[in-house]
Amino acid sequence: RQYGGFGSDGPKFPQPSRLRILARAFDRTGHEGYREVLEESLDAMAAGGLYDHVGGGFHRYCVDRDWVVPHFEKMLYDNAELPRAFLTGYRLTGNDRYAEVVEETLAFLDRELTHPEGGFFSTLDAQSSDPDTGERVEGAFYVWTPDEVRDVLEDETTADLFCDRYDITASGNFEGRNQPNQGRSIPGLAEEYELAKADVRARLETARDALFDAREDRPRPNRDEKVLAGWNGLAIATCAEAALVLGEDEYAEMAVDALEFVRDRLWDPEERRLSRRYKDDDVAIDGYLEDYAFLARGALTCYEATGEVDHLEFALALARVIEAEFWDAEAGTVYFTPESGEDLVTRPQELTDQSTPSAAGVAVETLLALESFASDAEYGEIAATVLATHADRLEANPLQHATLCLGADRLESGALEVTVVADEMPEDWREAFATRFDPDRLFARRPPTEDGLDDWLDELGVADAPPIWAGREVRDGEPTLYVCRGRTCSPPTHDVDDALEWVDGNAAVDIEGGTDDSTADGDDLESPF
Template identity: 35%
Template sequence: MPNRLADATSPYLQQHADNPVDWWPWGPEAFAEAERRGVPVLLSVGYAACHWCHVMAHESFEDDELAAYANERFVAVKVDREERPDVDAVYMEAVQAATGQGGWPMTVFLTPEKDPFYFGTYFPPEPRHGMPSFRQVLEGVDAAWRDRREEVGEVAGRIRADLARRASVYAVGGGVHRPPGEAELHEALVALGRDFDARRGGFGGAPKFPPAMVIEFLLRHHARTGSAAALEMAVRTAAAMARGGIHDQLGGGFARYAVDADWVVPHFEKMLYDNALLLRAYLHLWRATGSPLARRVALSTADFLLRELRTPEGAFASALDADSLDRESGASVEGAYYAWTPAQLAEVLGEADAAFAAELYEVTEAGTFEHGASVLQLLSDPRDDEAAERVRAALFAARAERPAPARDDKVVAAWNGLAVAALAETGALLERPDLVEAAERAADLLLAVHLTPDGRLLRTSRDGRAGANAGVLEDYADTAEGFLALYAVTGAAEWLQLAGGLLDTVLKHFADEASGALFDTADDAEELIRRPQDPTDNATPSGWTAAAGALLTYAAYTGSARHRTAAERALGIVGALATRAPRFIGWGLAVAEALVDGPREVAVVGPAGDSATAALHRAALLGTAPGVVVAVGEPTAVGGSAPVGGSGDWQGDWPGTGPEAAGVPLLADRPLVGGAPAAYVCRHFACEAPTTDPAVLAERLGAAER
């Protein structure tokens, strides 16, 4: 049997390369084989860090007898949802529509024409909890295919038609709504307040997912309006997560979600995208409040990214598994790497420090997890900081001796873009130049490996080798976001220019010209049963709203009406969803806050390496005005007159009307003031008088001294 997965760039596919199931990768060859043999396709979708994907693989896909049956009656196709989010999105929508729920592993049966006709997620090896066994499912689908082929075809046709109707909603309606204004943003805040868990933080009940994008909206709304309610929801949620079991109290970083409403017991997989988003959220919370807890969490999360997810090539791996080997049983157990018993604390620390650690981290004989083990929490500040750090370091060192979770070292362009943005900002604001360097190195890898000569992005790579999968909308949008953040921090204009190239591709290949709506795949991508499109957030910002944010920022730098208009049209769907589903369009709401506020544009001009230039630059980056755009560079020749003092609005030229500064229109025609570095703040086509005083600049941008 040929091993078709052995050379895959996806670790998830490689995990299944030696299964007795005769897996095919997604591609025309698999469906041609199904057509040739006259059999349906068994599509199995998962990802490397998925606990139940591993369980089903061990129970069913490694079973020789079951595999022989599947190989005889089906063409089996294995898909990594992180490599092919388009395939995953199309069939997950069908699963959710048919069953009312979804998840991974996702199991779908298709005709050779790719039409789905039977769905599910995890199936056990024996019937249990009302679920049929996987063998029963295979036999039932095979019987239907052989004996009721016409009925199967009718079902598949109805499902395809239903998906086509769903697709038309956003394509037609995306541009008919106006972007949300102040009233809609306030109503979104009120709606979030109804879902807010005031006692435990977060929104809704169990399971609880970290709402990084909603926190960003809340912080921006507070910055623009002064809303105490918005800030309280952000602070309480961030503090609850930081002190809960979802946060790795020893090594930093966050697990995917908490299975309970109290943030105690996590689903232990640790994803790059969650940690990149949360790093930025905690950094911005520190910027807004000065919270020592937020600062500590931001730095420990950044250190986790560098220590455990950075690849030898300088980019960032996708995830760490939830499971690892348990030393006592030898089995792969979820949470084995992270949980502790009182006896284990005593073995590492001795009696006195173990008692202190048990109190500090809420470790009890009953346990908060399984088999008397506890997930470490930090429900109150330690009474002795020195002892707490000694205990943490000792436990962290002891944990490093345990078998570590496996790492999915696939590099995803979108998630690396999020990491680039978060690390660049964190390095600049918390004075960690090593983090800025790490962001630059990851961005360099995206350029060298993921960006093709014709300016298109490839979604994944591994070991410095690009995969074959085309980038989707979130790859372009989040990579552009990372490059724009790098420009704001470093002043290197090539990052701005590269972001512009990616966004031009978005407008050319992903936008619906008639409505302003955005599709998840390019107009020249592989044709699926429908073209996926979704403006709502999932674990990451939707590609749609991420693109809107990057387009808005780029327009502020360049004065491009084309990019500004595209951003506003894309935000129309946010206006439609702001009050109905604010928890699921948090990033769109955050971008809308920037649009309502301006966003404010700051040009800092002065010699590189000058301490006065650096002070103004830092004050600008510390600004809390929603989506504030910061450019820094050398002064250029003046194309027109500009004031050198005074107060109030300066009705000067719109940036970019004179000679461009190193290709950055926002810096054009910005002279020094009295021979000193200066900052220019513009908003809504009007600019205030330039200032040489960082304190004045900070006041204009809502920044506090840090």
């Protein structure tokens, strides 16, 4: 807890799924210790060298326990899953810094890891050419000396403020140069320099802009321009969720552009199969479970953010392949490789979380979410069976199986279904839910007219409305809201405050013994994890 994150020594790898576990545990128990550890971890990653304070985005990992010096590679999956964890932190705490980190990271993705036609590239290399020697060295693009900072910034006070704020020293923290870290607080700097805090912030922002522009003239790291279905699915889900939480349409556009790019190039609509990799018009490798599961979650979140039914249709199509190719009813599990793929002595499973979430865990979560849209499928039964099969593993080591544990919690508690009957979601409804932490919230948008709903059912290829839409009709010709958990639903309402009052009275788990005392013994609390 002294330095934030998991592991007492370096290297320190971010583990976003464990951060989601902390948020869920706090939500379920009210134990402040879970929330404090979550915030300490987010704060440490946002302040340290893991984060690019000049250009936004996260590096691969840090070599030390203090989060000072990173391995400078930037991976798509880190810059998808870490912003998702910061969105969770923002919804739980309302800390604007967490939203700012998300915004800066997605700006980095859009600027540096986006194909001109929409998909996301895989990686930026750690190395680039040293401007002085021409040799390829790690971190050359990102690190600074005090003299380099002063050469860029004309105002001496602004240069000193930046060096003090971001710990840019003559001795350096990386081979004689400096990876910026937030070392000093703005109130402390304001007092020392006898400036208003707003003036300090403005000067630092001006400095960052100038240093960013100067850095753009340096030799750039190489970019791996493979577009991978699974990693794109992670980024798509985060962009779409950011649109819902932060209310920025541009994030939904990023998500949809990437989804359509992947669907156009890697999905075969006749064979109903997904390929894994695209690069320079070359498509290769049959998709694995992570490709289908991650992309299905991304497509579902695009539907939630935009209300476009074709994204939901694609999510359901991917789910059907998960059932057909990866689900083994006899073994009671989902495998990582497709049944029709290479003949292996033992088919692997991916049950544990690493830098990316468990493919099996995301499949379970996504199947549970899609169950309400697929009356004729047995997605809930499949998810429950997978969880039962691996229950002993989850109980023995929940942190290694974080996403599967989150799926188990969702199965036990039931999703919070928010059916929005309207052409467009009213902005005050979106904002009201965005400022809350409802971890299993599922927006189920549908047209207000029966003709519009019939068109949607035709596109989905079903005769009858699924349970999440059936009987939830527009009232009085105005946008109408229904919220349901399990088999219990609120009355239809036009007032989001009424709906949220119902949600608060029908919590997923009643907190018993919850406390504001952060020193409380967590062993005495009924944590589902």
